[in-house]
Amino acid sequence: MNLIAARLNRIKPSPSSMAGQRARELRAAGRDIVGLTSGEPDFDTPPNVCEAVVRAMAASKTKYTDVGGTPELKAAIIAKFGRDNGLSYEPGEIIVGTGGKQIIFNALMCTLEAGDEVIVPAPYWVSYPDIALLADGKPVIVTCRPETGFKLQPEDLERAITPRTRWLVLNAPNNPSGATYTRAELRALADVLLRHPQVWVMSDDIYEHILYDGRRFCTIAQVEPALKERTLTINGVSKAYAMTGWRIGYGGAPAALIKAMVKLQSQSTSNPSSIGQAAALEALSGPQDFIPERTRIFQQRRDAVVAELNRIPGITCHLPEGAFYVYPSCAGVIGKKTPDGQVITSDAEFVMYLLEAQNLALLQGEAYGLSPFFRISFATSMERLQEGCRRLRLACEALS
Secondary structure (H helix, E strand, O other): OOOOOHHHHHOOOOHHHHHHHHHHHHHHOOOOOEEOOOOOOOOOOOHHHHHHHHHHHHOOOOOOOOOOOOHHHHHHHHHHHHHHHOOOOOHHHEEEEOOHHHHHHHHHHHHOOOOOEEEEEEOOOOHHHHHHHHOOOEEEEEEOOHHHOOOOOHHHHHHHOOOOEEEEEEEOOOOOOOOOOOHHHHHHHHHHHHOOOOOEEEEEOOOOOOEOOOOOOOOHHHHOHHHHHHEEEEEEOOOOOOOHHHOOEEEEOOHHHHHHHHHHHHOOOOOOOHHHHHHHHHHHHOOOOHHHHHHHHHHHHHHHHHHHHOOOOOOEOOOOOEOOEEOOEOHHHOOOEOOOOOEOOOHHHHHHHHHHHHOEEOEEHHHHOOOOEEEEEOOOOHHHHHHHHHHHHHHHHOOO
16 A cells, blocks of 8 residues: 555655755765755844743743734734735734745645646746645746846736636745846736736745845735735745744735635644744834845845856856845856766756765756756855855866
8 A cells, every 4th residue: 555645746845955954964974065055044033033032931922822823913914014015904814824835835725726727937936836736736837037037027927827827926036036026017917917817916025125236125916906806915034034943924815815724724733833923023013124234234245146156167147136045057067077077967967066076055946947057045154155156166167
């Protein structure tokens, strides 16, 4: 008897999670690994957030909460959506989950029937297609080339929509490319969506506050209010507030969808951590002045890394507009030979060569749906980034 359900064969382990685990294993084995794979800020959780959690524990706020989040945190999320995004929600239109990934999982599991299609622009965060597959859906990958800033074009969206399309996933600033959309660019996508009322929008705004060069963030339900009734706007505290381990994400959507998502969550994890919710409440309600300073540091790292990458033979790098990743092309090394005579035929082979030759752990572009590229996270110290770029240069210079 086969114990494991066939549906698990549709998906693969998260490449980013597995890469981080592999780097830790190699370090434990004594290898001097420079890992630039983690999508996790190297900053600490703000002190006021940690202090709020201590107060919550002292007040015995360590019990079960409402499945979809505490009333206090929902109120803070509603205030955040109004303050930052010009979006108005009621408590019944808000859900809190164990990270943004659970919000995505809940939504697709609650809405997809077998064969329903989910449009996913590539490059994409690694989990979108697999969650759609697990929910019996069909990911429809739409390639977004560097020539268009890695952004979905209205005409490509129009071509991808069919009668079976149920969702469009928009993630901006984007993981892994750092692409974001102007109001005019979102307006053009909204015009397409208005012609197709069966298509819902999943707007993953988790990198909202990490924008560079004076850019201002906007989200699609803000740009086109008529789409709000079929948009799930997702956010969380992991990136801007350096709270990855607290595992709190949230979403705003029409009440019928939220009710279904809460129902599903009641039979999976139930409520998110009570103290995690206390932390998120303070993060969203407390001082926000540290965010621009941290973003300024990220931008300095971005500028240094992009400049260095564009000096390495065989590598070219687009300047990201937000998030804390670069997504360089390695097209210039495909077809070259390593010192031991192996021909590099893909970005996956190139990334493996970097690990073996220089103890440098990066992520291959094929995991994000667009090759030949690779992803570097600059959510780490400048010293570590400089060392990573040095090793990358040595590896590329050794190719023939």
